Amino acid sequence: MMGKVIVKKVPYMGWQNCISLSNGSIELIAVTDVGPRIIRFGFVGQPNIFYEIEDEVGTSGSDDYRLYGGHRLWHSPESMPRTYVPDNSPVQWEEIENGIILRQEIEHWTHIRKELIIRLSSDTNEVCVRHRLTNTGAWPVELAPWAISMMAPGGTAYLRRNLKDTGLAPSQSLALWPYTRLDDPRVVWGRKYFRIRQDPAVAHPFKIGMPNSSGWVAYLNFDTLFIKRYIHHEEARYPDFGSSCEIYANQNTLELGTLGPLTMLNPGSSCDHTEDWSLHANVLESVSEKEIESKILPLIGGEVAKNP
Numbered sequence: 001m002m003g004k005v006i007v008k009k010v011p012y013m014g015w016q017n018c019i020s021l022s023n024g025s026i027e028l029i030a031v032t033d034v035g036p037r038i039i040r041f042g043f044v045g046q047p048n049i050f051y052e053i054e055d056e057v058g059t060s061g062s063d064d065y066r067l068y069g070g071h072r073l074w075h076s077p078e079s080m081p082r083t084y085v086p087d088n089s090p091v092q093w094e095e096i097e098n099g100i101i102l103r104q105e106i107e108h109w110t111h112i113r114k115e116l117i118i119r120l121s122s123d124t125n126e127v128c129v130r131h132r133l134t135n136t137g138a139w140p141v142e143l144a145p146w147a148i149s150m151m152a153p154g155g156t157a158y159l160r161r162n163l164k165d166t167g168l169a170p171s172q173s174l175a176l177w178p179y180t181r182l183d184d185p186r187v188v189w190g191r192k193y194f195r196i197r198q199d200p201a202v203a204h205p206f207k208i209g210m211p212n213s214s215g216w217v218a219y220l221n222f223d224t225l226f227i228k229r230y231i232h233h234e235e236a237r238y239p240d241f242g243s244s245c246e247i248y249a250n251q252n253t254l255e256l257g258t259l260g261p262l263t264m265l266n267p268g269s270s271c272d273h274t275e276d277w278s279l280h281a282n283v284l285e286s287v288s289e290k291e292i293e294s295k296i297l298p299l300i301g302g303e304v305a306k307n308p
Helices: 289-300
Strands: 006-012 015-022 026-031 037-043 071-076 092-096 099-103 112-120 126-135 141-151 156-160 187-189 193-197 206-210 216-221 224-229 245-249 254-259 263-265 270-280
Touching (some): 015 099, 037 224, 071 126, 126 263, 141 224, 141 270, 224 289, 263 270
Antiparallel strands (some): 006 015, 015 026, 071 141, 092 099, 126 270, 156 193, 187 193, 206 245, 245 254
């Protein structure tokens, strides 16, 4: 039964200072000992839709970069060492109406501060996650906010192609990484939709990126459909050949990533990227495009990410 959003401090997987948000139907758990990270999201009493890295959850304080699992905020383009500055120290947090703010200490090398502003709906299975990057340094930095969810193994991601009629011109780009195999057995290149399975038996990595004008990407696991919605800005510049959405898979997890536009972030300035999440129970796997359109599309609806 849904009702008031309850925010409380809880231990989770060895971390003693996690924050739980629940409306009685869905539950989100954020970590404050490291991060910022959202480590759990799911229906109350049901499996975590996010992946948890067994030998990293519950730890803190290392000088090595750790993924931990769950949902994180990066800044794109990906590069070493900028992307991999360790975030193994405690974060500040504060309660807001129906949610919390997680605020990282300033990254010592990049001078970028990361924040997650999380609001849980009191009467639907929805969450709004605003990702904020602030440049505290002395020089402008070009970057794009990059929101990445590491999904629990065994599920399937769904992504819609851009089918706009562009006449004789191409309708979209598709970014491929050197290790990406077009004959990957986990991938179905459909006429309208791409389907990418997470398969623990397939070790080699896979990654694609694209300008996702539909503004949604989904993942089905445990008969639960997780939908991310966001705004794709048609006229904006995006990293990785114009990609506002990227999917990465290996033998452990599948990552759903969405990106905001590339921004020249001046000292003292911030940029935001917002995702709307929703969970839907009792959804069976769609193995044809007709099933995708009858089972999944009605759950997505026409509304894209809100910016409260």
